[in-house]
Amino acid sequence: MHQRPLAELARAQNVTRRTAQRIETAYRQLCRQDPAADGVPGNQITAARRKAARLGWYGPLAWDDN
Secondary structure, X not given: OOHHHHHHHHHOOOOOHHHXXXXXXXXXXXXXXXXXXXXXXXXXXXXXXXXXXXXXXXXXXXXXXX
């Protein structure tokens, strides 16, 4: 997905059911990825996780409704 449409989605008050389902599918696939397996250096992984924690972002299990 391109950055511009993603930014527009983040600001939207509503999305279509199809868009919500596509986002959910992508999220479920991406949240299980290991960044190190894709060649992301450990220091960048640590920095990203620290930033997420500092900003109060939740991990994938926080969004699991099951």
